[in-house]
Amino acid sequence: MAFLLHDARGLERRSRELVAPERRRASRRLWRVDLLQAAAVATVAIAVALFLADGGAAGFADPAGAVTEVGIIAGLVATDLVLVMLVLAARVPFIERAVGQDAAMALHRRLGKPVLLLLLAHAVLLVAGYALTDGSGLVDEVVSLWNTPDIPLAVAGLALFLAVVVTSLVAVRRRFRYEVWHGIHLLVYLAVLAALPHQFSLGGLFAEGTWQRWYWLLMTITAFAAIAVFRLGVPAYRSLRHRLVVEEVEPIADGIVSIRLRGVALDRLGATGGQFFVWRFLARGQWWQAHPYSLSAAPRGGELRITVRALGRGSAGVAAIRPGTRVALEGPYGIFSEASRSRSRLVLVAAGIGVTPVRSLLESASFRPGEAIVLLRTRAADEGWLLDEVRQLCHARGATLITIPGRRGTGWLSEAAEQQGLSLAAFVPAIADSDVYVCGPLGWSEAVVAEARSAGLRPEQVHHERFDW
Amino acid sequence: MRARAFVIASAASAAALIAGWQLGNAVTGAGTTVAASGTQPATSSASSGTDASSSTSSGSAGSSGTTSASAAPTTDSTTEQAGAADGTYAGTTVSTRFGDVQVQVTISGGSITDVTALQLTDHDGRSVSISNRAAPILRDEVLQAQTASVSMVSGATYTSAAYLQSLQAALDAAGF
Numbered sequence: 001m002a003f004l005l006h007d008a009r010g011l012e013r014r015s016r017e018l019v020a021p022e023r024r025r026a027s028r029r030l031w032r033v034d035l036l037q038a039a040a041v042a043t044v045a046i047a048v049a050l051f052l053a054d055g056g057a058a059g060f061a062d063p064a065g066a067v068t069e070v071g072i073i074a075g076l077v078a079t080d081l082v083l084v085m086l087v088l089a090a091r092v093p094f095i096e097r098a099v100g101q102d103a104a105m106a107l108h109r110r111l112g113k114p115v116l117l118l119l120l121a122h123a124v125l126l127v128a129g130y131a132l133t134d135g136s137g138l139v140d141e142v143v144s145l146w147n148t149p150d151i152p153l154a155v156a157g158l159a160l161f162l163a164v165v166v167t168s169l170v171a172v173r174r175r176f177r178y179e180v181w182h183g184i185h186l187l188v189y190l191a192v193l194a195a196l197p198h199q200f201s202l203g204g205l206f207a208e209g210t211w212q213r214w215y216w217l218l219m220t221i222t223a224f225a226a227i228a229v230f231r232l233g234v235p236a237y238r239s240l241r242h243r244l245v246v247e248e249v250e251p252i253a254d255g256i257v258s259i260r261l262r263g264v265a266l267d268r269l270g271a272t273g274g275q276f277f278v279w280r281f282l283a284r285g286q287w288w289q290a291h292p293y294s295l296s297a298a299p300r301g302g303e304l305r306i307t308v309r310a311l312g313r314g315s316a317g318v319a320a321i322r323p324g325t326r327v328a329l330e331g332p333y334g335i336f337s338e339a340s341r342s343r344s345r346l347v348l349v350a351a352g353i354g355v356t357p358v359r360s361l362l363e364s365a366s367f368r369p370g371e372a373i374v375l376l377r378t379r380a381a382d383e384g385w386l387l388d389e390v391r392q393l394c395h396a397r398g399a400t401l402i403t404i405p406g407r408r409g410t411g412w413l414s415e416a417a418e419q420q421g422l423s424l425a426a427f428v429p430a431i432a433d434s435d436v437y438v439c440g441p442l443g444w445s446e447a448v449v450a451e452a453r454s455a456g457l458r459p460e461q462v463h464h465e466r467f468d469w
Numbered sequence: 470m471r472a473r474a475f476v477i478a479s480a481a482s483a484a485a486l487i488a489g490w491q492l493g494n495a496v497t498g499a500g501t502t503v504a505a506s507g508t509q510p511a512t513s514s515a516s517s518g519t520d521a522s523s524s525t526s527s528g529s530a531g532s533s534g535t536t537s538a539s540a541a542p543t544t545d546s547t548t549e550q551a552g553a554a555d556g557t558y559a560g561t562t563v564s565t566r567f568g569d570v571q572v573q574v575t576i577s578g579g580s581i582t583d584v585t586a587l588q589l590t591d592h593d594g595r596s597v598s599i600s601n602r603a604a605p606i607l608r609d610e611v612l613q614a615q616t617a618s619v620s621m622v623s624g625a626t627y628t629s630a631a632y633l634q635s636l637q638a639a640l641d642a643a644g645f
Contacts, residue, residue: 039481
């Protein structure tokens with residue numbers, strides 16, 4: 001069953017424009033995405049090309065040399081990918097605006113294991129290759145390498161990298177608090193720094209006087225500079241400049257609070273509805289936890305608002321935050337916003353606390369009356385978090401509001417709605433020419449996304465925000 | 470990854486790899502170019518014919534090396550005016566972070582007939598094996614090119630640089 005709380009479907013009028021401005025914007029953004037992806041791939045090719053330019057191909061003449069050269073290439077590609085991973089995690093605005101933080105981090109996560117395997121292959125192949133060249137045993141070769149300057153440091157770096165990747169495997173990662181995992185994850189900077197000396201002292205390619213040395217030096221410095229500027233410098237500057245303070249903590253339901261924050265010159269943040277910040281409440285016992293929360297209202301005047309459910313281990317404490325607490329922030333992040341629009345029609349789908357970014361996006365998105373439909377999975381037909389606010393916005397802006405209450409079914413709908421044979425296409429006749437924004441628990445969101453894709457929507461029409469870290 | 474991104478990535482990667490490959494071939498080819506031109510000084514050098522003792526060796530061009538010994542001719546020198554005097558000349562000792570390197574060159578009939586390593590990087594087992602691999606390659610290159618301006622052995626950059634620097638000092642001492 002589904003309930004039509006506000007019907008604005010009849011308000012839609014034909015557009016006068018032949019090509020929707022959203023399509024042009026999407027086309028520009030997709031060019032940036034493609035170029036970024038191509039650039040990431042090209043850096044791998046450049047790493048190999050620099051090796052070839054140094055006459056590396058000549059080493060393949062004999063088997064021992066070939067093993068060594070493959071080992072060197074593995075090391076070079078791994079080095080390049082580690083730098084790509086650093087840049088992906090650096091929240092570089094250009095990347096952020098093109099693909100959004102969660103897509104950048106998804107790629108970052110996918111690269112972890114391959115890079116580790118490449119690094120291990122680098123170590124094993126070089127020991128084997130050197131042993132073959134020298135005609136000595138593997139153990140002798142290991143001992144001999146261990147006594148080479150900078151090698152023990154590089155091995156320590158490899159061990160650190162192993163620890164970082166293993167703690168990031170999904171199964172292992174769940175056992176840690178976020179803060180503990182993140183602490184271990186920061187060791188990756190030490191790992192990269194520990195590996196640097198052997199690259200520059202032993203690697204023939206990085207030798208003094210070669211321009212390859214300058215290339216790698218430049219790449220390394222760029223990656224670390226991006227991290228320093230965008231993950232430390234910019235957030236610190238913004239936190240100091242905007243002087244954010246908790247204005248009011250308002251309980252809106254059991255375990256749910258809305259927090260209003262006041263600050264200076266907040267319009268300069270450039271934040272818009274649907275985006276999120278990483279918040280740090282500077283109170284005793286709280287300051288060391290960073291929380292990613294979406295805005296639950298479009299930024300207005302000197303005010304930001306978030307709505308939080310006591311979900312994670314850290315969120316429970318957030319409800320106890322007192323007005324007057326100072327707040328440090330990183331962001332705004334994410335393209336669950338106008339930035340990723342590709343059509344003039346808009347469909348917002350949310351479940352549970354996923355309503356927060358949908359609520360703020362509904363407020364700041366551009367659409368004309370009749371062009372937007374909001375679908376909410378709620379507990380009861382007339383009862384849901386922020387439902388009154390969403391209803392008011394739908395009235396004011398001419399958006400249709402439908403709630404789908406009841407027990408969970410097999411997919412994203414309620415059991416009752418499933419039995420009626422309802423679907424995304426049944427709610428939204430013009431679904432194929434709409435942008436669909438989905439926010440809710442991971443499995444639920446994936447079900448909505450899958451249905452949208454099977455209804456014929458292109459990838460750039462489906463937008464999905466992940467909650468988990 | 471979208472099709473357009475795939476095409477751009479493939480084109481950019483292919484361009485980079487082909488350029489790298491070409492440059493790599495040029496590097497390998499450069500050794501022979503040097504060899505061809507390197508023979509000229511040996512034949513056309515109208516040297517002053519003075520003995521090597523007058524020219525103090527300078528471990529020039531070395532970025533990592535320090536000069537710790539000067540060259541001295543160890544054997545007789547004939548009074549031939551053209552080209553370098555026959556004899557055996559030791560180069561300077563060049564220190565690298567992997568050990569000292571010193572080579573000795575034998576000149577006979579106005580050309581380099583032999584290069585022997587008196588000392589090679591021996592800081593550790595890896596250095597020993599690297600230098601043992603690099604030395605014969607460098608010797609062959611030098612004997613063929615008749616000059617110390619030959620390409621370095623990849624993977625043995627420090628050894629190569631020190632080897633060629635010491636050799637150059639020895640050749641300077643010989644007036645070659």
